[in-house]
Amino acid sequence: MPMGNTQPSVRPASAGRAGGAAVTPATHRSGTRPRRTRGGLGAERYAPYILVLPAVLIIVLLRLYPLILGVNFSFTGDGAQNGTAVGFGNYRELFADPLFQTALKNVGLLVLLLPVAVAIPGLLATFIYLRVPGHRFYRSVYFFPAVLSPVIVGAIFNLLLAFDGPLNAVLSSVGVDPIDWLGDPDIAMFMVVGVHIWATFGMALVVFLAGFATLDPALLDAARVDGASLRQVVWHVIVPALSRTIQFVFVTTMIGMLTSMFGLLYIMTSGGPEGSTYLPEFYIWKQQGQMNRPALASAASTILFMIMLVVGLLQIKLLERSGKED
Amino acid sequence: MRQRAIWSAVLVVGLALTGCGSASDSGKSSGGSDSKLVVWDWKSGEPFAKSYLDKAKADFKKKHPDVTVEFVAQPFDQYYTLLGAAIQSGKGPDVMLFNGGGQIRDRVDALVPLDDYVAEDRQRLAGWEAFGKDGKTYAAPVTLQGYPIYYNKAIYQKANLDPASPATTWDKFTADCAAIAKAGSKCFALGNKEGVGIQFWLSSMGSTTLTAAEYDAWITGKRDWNSANVKRVFQTWKETGDKKMNSDGANSTAMFNDSFALFQSGKAAHVMGLMSDVGHWQDFNEFLTPEKLGVMKAPVVTAGTTPSLPYDGGIGYAVAKWTKDPKVAADLVRSLSSADALKAFYADAGAIAADTTIDVSQAGPAVATLVSELKSGKPALHVALSSKTLDLMGRLSQQLLSGSITVDEVVKQLAASDQAG
Known part of the structure; x- marks a missing residue:
């Protein structure tokens, strides 16, 4: 996480490309060195490869190889067809399964809700930065949910949102009929996402605050002297100055939403009601663990991986483009 | 970028065509030394x-x-x-x-x-x-x-019903439930968040809804989903929702152990519970003394059927x-x-x-009572279904309670899933 604040503070024009490019110039430049020691030590020529080898081996053996195995499994059958090739059969079954369609739709919903998930910590961090009364207190309180495990958060909200729970008791005291927060298929997904945002925005808030630390206060003072309103300050000074932080938070929040909502789902709704809160992750777990369909689960994993890949590549593209604008 | 795309395409097509290896490696023997x-x-x-x-x-x-x-x-x-x-x-x-x-x-x-x-x-x-x-x-x-129906004798007394002779027909049972509702309790403690409630319902009510021949055919795998009595199982389930016989928010209540807690604490008169492990006589005894806890036979829905304990x-x-x-x-x-x-x-x-x-x-x-009923007991209906059909039935049962699906559509989907797997 700390990369988020170190990068903007250094702020070299090519920072966005630094990660990928740094390696290649180094190897190119090493090409000049052998000229000095030409015919000399072969070991030195291989040294870079040997040094990189452990990292490459770890990635290949523990990441790529299992990944390829998983993709391979996804083209085989389950149960009686175990081990026989079924081509794209599992994928056809997946896309025909209304449950998996719901899971994909919910991924779309998450993408739509992403701006909300980023705006909340952004706004709160802005208020803390602008020193609203009690900002020290809020700073620690906002971070508090981030240290709770999803299971505990889920259990807490299960109690709060129960049909005979405190939230409905409050509502009925002002004359509103009780709502089945986690039992109504139209509402349940929003509740789970809302709780997820509540539980995780503390981390994004810290990243935002770190971003604010690099903000030049002179800009704010200048805006104030010019008579800018709070809204204008936020829109014309803070947002442009924090664009890199905002992008970083977008990336991490999206990844967090796609990969770490399992605990909450499992505790709060178990994918229900009526299967309305399925996400690909939960679907994979269900097929592998409950339905004994490992190959189908592999196919679903492969699709989730593709989604993550597309989302990740798009976001890297965005980051690169904004890096050029700087 | 383009080359990368080509390589990935080659990889995918290659894997799809060969599809070698297997998801589960059967046949190999290893593990566990002699001693x-x-x-x-x-x-x-x-x-x-x-x-x-x-x-x-x-x-x-x-x-x-x-x-x-x-x-x-x-x-x-x-x-x-x-x-x-x-x-x-x-x-x-x-x-x-x-x-x-x-x-x-x-x-x-x-x-x-x-x-x-x-x-x-x-x-x-x-x-x-x-x-x-x-x-x-x-x-x-x-x-x-097994899946017996437990009831709370204290609530029966409060509702002026005879705790010694619970209802034996579905009509009498719904009438009793109306009396129980008047006395301020719910009829069933139901937790259907995981979709398990319908499984218990199917098995508990099966012996008195399906004819003996249909029951045995179901167990041996010849299930006629279009039979009027099979539909009746889902109709009575829907009826409990429509008539507000179940505890509130059934679709968001966990069966284990929130619904059992509702029964134990006297908020509902009946629960379809278990015989072993959890949600059973010993669990309930924590709050409901053995004298207050009764086990009843399923009320007869289809005339001419005899209740038996599903286990x-x-x-x-x-x-x-x-x-x-x-x-x-x-x-x-x-x-x-x-x-x-x-x-x-x-x-x-x-x-x-x-x-x-x-x-x-x-x-x-x-x-x-439970042990005495074991002799005449029969295998539970839901145990005969595949996990996939049970999962689907759980989701459909939630839709039935919320009123977003018809019984005909439910049996159609279940029949398709049952025949496929």
């Missing part, structure tokens, strides 16, 4: 299982003094995931615990048929059917799991295919369901053990 057997379960870590395991180990020691046994307790919510991984790798425990029904039937490829080894225990133990597939038996039952083998130990010596492992399974061990399990864990010769007169009238 050691590894057992996986989700019970052995619990304090109540100690005397049971001690008795079983002692029994096994007499037969095979040189073989050591190691029990590995896995967390239940991850159990079948871990087991799935073990089966795929072809390595794992020699003996493992299973739930009866779909969970074991889906995995018989990895198990040894035990028929030759357990012949002597056939008569003494009940509940074998839940561990069998295609005429072969894959595990020996430890407990029996099956609950949990049982099975032997993995990759074990070195199946005979030794099967002996361990037999020790785990020996009379002494099961007696300890019944006493400490509060389960109806598979051994029907155990004396249960000390445990209160509800248990005595």
Whole structure:
């Protein structure tokens, strides 16, 4: 996480490309060195490869190889067809399964809700930065949910949102009929996402605050002297100055939403009601663990991986483009 | 970028065409040395299982003094995931615990048929059917799991109903429920968040909704989803929702253990509970004294039917295919369901053990009623369905309660899923 604040503070024009490019110039430049020691030590020529080898081996053996195995499994059958090739059969079954369609739709919903998930910590961090009364207190309180495990958060909200729970008791005291927060298929997904945002925005808030630390206060003072309103300050000074932080938070929040909502789902709704809160992750777990369909689960994993890949590549593209604008 | 795309395409097509390897590696045998057997379960870590395991180990020691046994307790919510991984790798425990029904039937490829080894225990133990597939038996039952309807006699008294003679027909039952509602309680404590409520409903009400012939056909796999009586099961389920007979927010209430807590605390008059493990007579006794807890027969929905207790083998130990010596492992399974061990399990864990010769007169009238009904009992209807159909039925049952689907559509979808798998 700390990369988020170190990068903007250094702020070299090519920072966005630094990660990928740094390696290649180094190897190119090493090409000049052998000229000095030409015919000399072969070991030195291989040294870079040997040094990189452990990292490459770890990635290949523990990441790529299992990944390829998983993709391979996804083209085989389950149960009686175990081990026989079924081509794209599992994928056809997946896309025909209304449950998996719901899971994909919910991924779309998450993408739509992403701006909300980023705006909340952004706004709160802005208020803390602008020193609203009690900002020290809020700073620690906002971070508090981030240290709770999803299971505990889920259990807490299960109690709060129960049909005979405190939230409905409050509502009925002002004359509103009780709502089945986690039992109504139209509402349940929003509740789970809302709780997820509540539980995780503390981390994004810290990243935002770190971003604010690099903000030049002179800009704010200048805006104030010019008579800018709070809204204008936020829109014309803070947002442009924090664009890199905002992008970083977008990336991490999206990844967090796609990969770490399992605990909450499992505790709060178990994918229900009526299967309305399925996400690909939960679907994979269900097929592998409950339905004994490992190959189908592999196919679903492969699709989730593709989604993550597309989302990740798009976001890297965005980051690169904004890096050029700087 | 373009080249990368081409390479990925080549990779995908290549894999799709060959599709070699397999998701689960069957046939390989490994794991478990000669002198050691590894057992996986989700019970052995619990304090109540100690005397049971001690008795079983002692029994096994007499037969095979040189073989050591190691029990590995896995967390239940991850159990079948871990087991799935073990089966795929072809390595794992020699003996493992299973739930009866779909969970074991889906995995018989990895198990040894035990028929030759357990012949002597056939008569003494009940509940074998839940561990069998295609005429072969894959595990020996430890407990029996049934789906009785429990009721709270105190609420019956409050509603001016006779606690000694609960309703025997569905019409009388709904009338009683109206009286119970007037007295300020709900009729059923229902938790259908996981979609399990409908499974209990199907099995509890099955014997009085389906005719005897339909019931037996259902168990043997010839299920007529279009029969009026099968539809009736789902209609009465929908009726409980429409008439507000269930506890509020059933679709967001967890069955384990929120719905049982509602029943225990006297907020609802009935619950479709279990016989063993959780949600049963011993659990309820914490708040409901044995005198207040009643067990009733299912009210008759279809005229001419006789209620019977739905029950099956609950949990049982099975032997993995990759074990070195199946005979030794099967002996361990037999020790785990020996009379002494099961007696300890019944006493400490509060389960109806598979051994029907155990004396249960000390445990209160509800248990005595249950055990007396075992003789005329039949296998539970939902246990005969595949996990996939059960999962679908759970979701459809939630839709029935919320009114977003018709009974006809439900049986249509279930028929399609049942025939496919």
